[in-house]
Amino acid sequence: MKAKHSPLEAALQMGENGYRVVPIGAGQKFPPIQEWQKQATDDQQTLERWFASHPEWGLGWKMGLQADGRYLVAVDVDVKSGGVESLNSLLEQYQLTEEFFDTVRARTGGGGMHFVFEFDPAWIEEVGLTNRARLAPGIDIRAEAGQIVVYPTIHPETGKPYFWADGHAPWALAPSQASETLCSALAGLMEGESGPANAPQPTMYPQQRGFSPADWVRDHLDWEQALLRHGWTPVDGGWRRPGKTDKGKSAVLHEGGPLVIFTTEIPPELASVAKPTRGGEGHSVSLFSFLAAYEARGDEKAYARQVCEEYGLGGLNPVAAGSSGGGGGTGGSLGEPLPSTVHLADWFWTDRPVLTAIRDAARARMVSPDALFLNILLRWAALVPPCYKLPAVIGDEATFDLIGVVVANTSGGKSAANRVSKQMVRNLDPAIMFDYPIGSGEGLVTSYMEMVEHVNDEGKKERSLRVTKRGLHFTIDEGVAFLSMGQRKGTTLMPTLTAAWSGSALGQANASAETRRIIEGGRVRLAVAINMQESNAWKLFEDEISDLGLTGRMIFASAHDAGAIMSEFSGDLAVLPFPPLPIIETGRTVAYADPAIPQQIRQRHFNILTGQLRIDPLESHQMLIQCKVAGVLALQDGRSAIEESDWTLAQEVVRASSAVLSRLRQVRHEQLAQKTTLAATAAAQRELIAEDVKEARAVNRLRDSIVAKVRAAGGSLTVLQTKRATTSSTTRHRFDDALSAAVGDGLVAVDQADGSGVIRAL
Numbered sequence: 001m002k003a004k005h006s007p008l009e010a011a012l013q014m015g016e017n018g019y020r021v022v023p024i025g026a027g028q029k030f031p032p033i034q035e036w037q038k039q040a041t042d043d044q045q046t047l048e049r050w051f052a053s054h055p056e057w058g059l060g061w062k063m064g065l066q067a068d069g070r071y072l073v074a075v076d077v078d079v080k081s082g083g084v085e086s087l088n089s090l091l092e093q094y095q096l097t098e099e100f101f102d103t104v105r106a107r108t109g110g111g112g113m114h115f116v117f118e119f120d121p122a123w124i125e126e127v128g129l130t131n132r133a134r135l136a137p138g139i140d141i142r143a144e145a146g147q148i149v150v151y152p153t154i155h156p157e158t159g160k161p162y163f164w165a166d167g168h169a170p171w172a173l174a175p176s177q178a179s180e181t182l183c184s185a186l187a188g189l190m191e192g193e194s195g196p197a198n199a200p201q202p203t204m205y206p207q208q209r210g211f212s213p214a215d216w217v218r219d220h221l222d223w224e225q226a227l228l229r230h231g232w233t234p235v236d237g238g239w240r241r242p243g244k245t246d247k248g249k250s251a252v253l254h255e256g257g258p259l260v261i262f263t264t265e266i267p268p269e270l271a272s273v274a275k276p277t278r279g280g281e282g283h284s285v286s287l288f289s290f291l292a293a294y295e296a297r298g299d300e301k302a303y304a305r306q307v308c309e310e311y312g313l314g315g316l317n318p319v320a321a322g323s324s325g326g327g328g329g330t331g332g333s334l335g336e337p338l339p340s341t342v343h344l345a346d347w348f349w350t351d352r353p354v355l356t357a358i359r360d361a362a363r364a365r366m367v368s369p370d371a372l373f374l375n376i377l378l379r380w381a382a383l384v385p386p387c388y389k390l391p392a393v394i395g396d397e398a399t400f401d402l403i404g405v406v407v408a409n410t411s412g413g414k415s416a417a418n419r420v421s422k423q424m425v426r427n428l429d430p431a432i433m434f435d436y437p438i439g440s441g442e443g444l445v446t447s448y449m450e451m452v453e454h455v456n457d458e459g460k461k462e463r464s465l466r467v468t469k470r471g472l473h474f475t476i477d478e479g480v481a482f483l484s485m486g487q488r489k490g491t492t493l494m495p496t497l498t499a500a501w502s503g504s505a506l507g508q509a510n511a512s513a514e515t516r517r518i519i520e521g522g523r524v525r526l527a528v529a530i531n532m533q534e535s536n537a538w539k540l541f542e543d544e545i546s547d548l549g550l551t552g553r554m555i556f557a558s559a560h561d562a563g564a565i566m567s568e569f570s571g572d573l574a575v576l577p578f579p580p581l582p583i584i585e586t587g588r589t590v591a592y593a594d595p596a597i598p599q600q601i602r603q604r605h606f607n608i609l610t611g612q613l614r615i616d617p618l619e620s621h622q623m624l625i626q627c628k629v630a631g632v633l634a635l636q637d638g639r640s641a642i643e644e645s646d647w648t649l650a651q652e653v654v655r656a657s658s659a660v661l662s663r664l665r666q667v668r669h670e671q672l673a674q675k676t677t678l679a680a681t682a683a684a685q686r687e688l689i690a691e692d693v694k695e696a697r698a699v700n701r702l703r704d705s706i707v708a709k710v711r712a713a714g715g716s717l718t719v720l721q722t723k724r725a726t727t728s729s730t731t732r733h734r735f736d737d738a739l740s741a742a743v744g745d746g747l748v749a750v751d752q753a754d755g756s757g758v759i760r761a762l
Contacts, residue, residue, distance in 0.1 A: 005152055007059045008051035013171045014061065014150075015042035018068030022147060023050050024058035027156045027666070029149055031060055037145060042067040058153030061116075061170070063131070064144030071121040072175055073129065074142040075100075077113040083138025087113075090136065091729065094185040098733040103176035105168045109155020114148050116170070117178040127187045135189040166692060213307040214288040214300075223257055223287055228607040230294045231600035241267050242603065243596030251282070258284040267596075268644075269293045273300075295655060297648060302345055306659065342558045342659040344370050348652050351645065354636065357574045361424060363565055365573070367417040370656065371406045374557040375421035375529055376576065377653075378404050381632050382432060382473040382527040383425075383578045387587045388635070389503075389522070390627050393598045394605050397589065399503035400628050403528040403550075407537055407660060408559030414531035415477055417559060423573050431470040438474045438482065438528070444496050445507045445517045447472055448524050465517060470583075471525035482530065494548050500526040501553045530554075537664040541618075552618045555625060555653065556660035579638050590631045593641040601627070619658060626650045695734075702726060702738035707747045710761045719750065719757035 005013070011021050020040040025032035033039055040062035041047070051057060063072050077083035091097045104116040119129075124143065131146035142148050149155075151162045151169070167173060224234075231242030238249030239259070250265035260282045266274055273293045274283035285293075292303035349359040349369065358376060362369040381402045389397040406414045418435075427434055438444060452466040476482045499506055507518035532540075540551045592598050601623055608615065615622075630642045630650035637646075705726045710717045717725075723735050739759070742748045751758040 006051075006055070007057055007152060008048070008055070010059050010150070010152055011047045011051055012044055014059075015044055015047050015067075017171050018042055018066055018070070019072075019170060020062045020065075020067050021047065021150075022060045022062055023054065024060045024149055024153055026054075026056040026058070028058075029156065031147070032057070036147075037062065040147070059150050060147040060153075061150045062147045063116075063142040064146075065121070070118050070175075071124060073117055073119050073124070073178075074146075074148045075115040075117070075135075076140040076142055076148065077115075078138045078140070079111045081138035083112060086136035086139045088730075090139070090185060090189075094181055095729060095732075096179075096182055096185065097729055099176060099179055099182060101733050103168070104164075104170050104173055106150060106162060106164045108149070109153065109158050109160040109162045111158075111160075114150075116148075116175045117182065118175045119178045119183070123183055127183075127190060129186065129190065135186065141186075213304040214286070217288045217291065217307060218257065218286070221287060221291070223253055223259070224612075226287060226291055227253070227259075228612050229604060230290075231596070231603040233603060241265055242600045243267075243594075258286050259290060260284050269298070272298045295651075297345065297347060297652070299345065299347070306655075342656060342663055343562070344373070344656050345652055348649060351649060352637070354576055355649075357576065358424075361420060361573050362417070362561070365416070365420050366564060367413045367420055368406075368408075368557070368559045368561040368564075370557040370561075371408075371414065371417035371559040372420055372424075374404045374406060374555060375418045376425055377555075377629065377632060378402055378527040378529050379421060379425040379427075379434060379473055380578050380636050381628070382434065382471045382525055383427065383429075383581075384471075384525060384632065384635060385581050385583045386470060386523055386525045387584050388581065388631075389587060389589055390631055391589050391591060391598070393592075393601050393627075397503075397522075398624060398627060399501075399522060399525070400631055401501045401503060401526045402555065402625075402628055402632075403497065403501055403530070403553055404555045404557065405530045405532055405537075405540075406557050406559050407532050407534050407664065409534055413561075414559045418475060418529055418531070420573065424576050425578065426575055429470075431468065432472070432525075433469060434473040435475045436472045438476055438493075442492060442496075442507075442517060444474075444493065444500075445519060448519060449517065467519055467523060469524065471527070474526070474528045476528065476530045478531075494545060494550055497526075497528065498548050498550050498553065500524075501550075531559075534664065534667050538668045540664065541668055546618060549617075549621070552621045553625070554657075555629070556657040556664070558660050558663075576636075578636055581635065588640070590634060591641045593643045594647070597642065597644075597647050618661065622654050622658065625657070626654045629653050698731070699734050699737045699741060702731060702734050703741045703745070703747075706735075706738055706742050706759070707761065710748055710759050715761045717759050719759060722759050 007023075014021050020042055022031045022036045022040045023033065024030065061074075063074050065071055077087050087100075091100060100115050106114045108114060123129075129141060129143055131141065131143040135141060149162055151164050153162050154160070155162065164170075164172075227234075227239055232251075233240040235247065235249050238252045240248070241250040241261075244250055244265070251259050251261040253259050260277060261270065261274060261284075262282045266283055270283075270285055270290065270293050273289040274285045276282075277284050288303070289300065292298060292300045296303035296306060349355050355373070358373050359369040362372040381400050384400045386399070389399060391397065406417060408414050422434065425434075436447060439447075446465070448467050448469040449465040450468045451463045452468065453461055453463050454466070456462050496506060503522045505518065505521045506524075539545060540554075545551055604623060626647070627642075627650070630646040633649055634640070634642045634646045706722055709722055709725050713721075719739070722739075723732065727735050739748075739750070743750060746762060749760050749762055751760060
């Protein structure tokens, strides 16, 4: 690897040599396109289109039949599974060392090796050599239906690049024609002479025609985890639905699915997706439909798109929600981006007139509806008096304090959405302030206070800090500067924000009595609107931020709007009323109208406590965020109890937020990959140089052995005799180079006159 290529350059170079290549998804090991075996190509224009529009993609080499008619097979050696030991045994047993190291070969980003050979297609068909056939521990085969990841792709786990051995890249050296010995060895291994033959093949879903997200969900997600996550309880060999008061079961889970629900026990969420069973004993629902009902309000197409995005399944058809063999759809083809699921669903905006008004205002002012909604939600939260709390379903009562992050690229409309929200939510209460600047943690606490003159216990007038603000809405336009400030040594800003979100006491007790800045928990309301560029959101994942739990307490929204329209400018914006809420000294609890909601909350928490459900640390507060959002929506609608519609809307807000967070994780991963590329490539080059030096020394030692052996034999020895006397199965491949070095150094001469070759000492 003498020079670094981009994936596009490497792809074009391989295409020029008649090899069929495919893209590899960023951070993955498989192609992000549907039916990639058919799309694999050497066409320069196609390669240019693929990689120019997706520079983050890696490169894969499709095995099997190539564009120029050759049939190629790769031997894939995995060092973690004993592949090196198996390979050494194979090479020594069949004397294949020279053949393996003379063909196209590479080092993988995980430390393994690829060896590529050309085979006779008739022999392949005769012996039935298939893709991923397990030959021996740690050795797999990549044939017609398979591909190998190649240079300059970065390994998703190690961050190291794949690279070709020096002089053994496919544009510098053609794959060797497999010898009869190699064919016999492979055939023997397949017949079970050593190692398990034809081990079960891992499913490569993007390769399969008609394969859908429903198939992927069926094979990868867990029924029990899904049931537990959505409030179902295991009981007596069955499952009890959320909200069921007696101890009986509501459904039975058959092995591998589906879930069969008794007709009288169908929850409303599943009524639209459950299908009557043939025997009439109940209704059945697949895992995909179950999750679509709970996580996408029954919209299976929306959930299919969500699955594709969240799990990086770019090669699947997001429209074909049904199982393989059913459902068509054209989504997911190359060049057509998958529909984004980072945005709130269409049904969200039509659920209530106030939400429709937000969407229409966003369209009129050409800002993102999602970003506008989040900014309005934060302003509404600031208007909720601190005495209003969520009931103590788990632990203590919870507050309505919220932190939101709007993300987009430069000039993506983050600040514009906030300005529009300012026009749509009015505040006339002097104890509440919007768009307040934020400073240090101590400064944040002081923002709620003023120096107030009062009469002390001795009847004297004095001035001291007193809490005069009931609610503050902070606006932060420079998210990176804010986070950097929070990471400074000794700062209290991030812990203060975390405490405020949780309704804990704010301030420090080490100040003097006159200047002490302490606010008891639950006395003030906080809402924070942060604007941040996607490319800078990596700071949210730094230990100083994420370890505090602050990132997991944030609601995310994208300021991009794929559905934006060019409409005539409208100067008028609807003002969205928020009902004045009375301040009650004893406090007021916003209740849950539907008992199934607290039951779901408690069941989920129980599953986490008992280890039945494991969740991402950055998403550990999603349920509480959903409670807060649902409560604000209920209060804005003039109700003091959270209903099912509030809960469903809040669930969609949390789902979209989670999708944005996943997108930011992906951006962070791509940044890390790009950052490590140069360092990893340099390290790989150093490793190659070290290997070259090591090889040169080995050749020189063998050269000296050849000269010594010939001289010891009286000055002459046949080439064959010398080779046998000086090499073993692991060093035989160096003999020709060592002999050439000896001749070049004037130490020996080779006489070919007798046909067998004689080496003479000089």
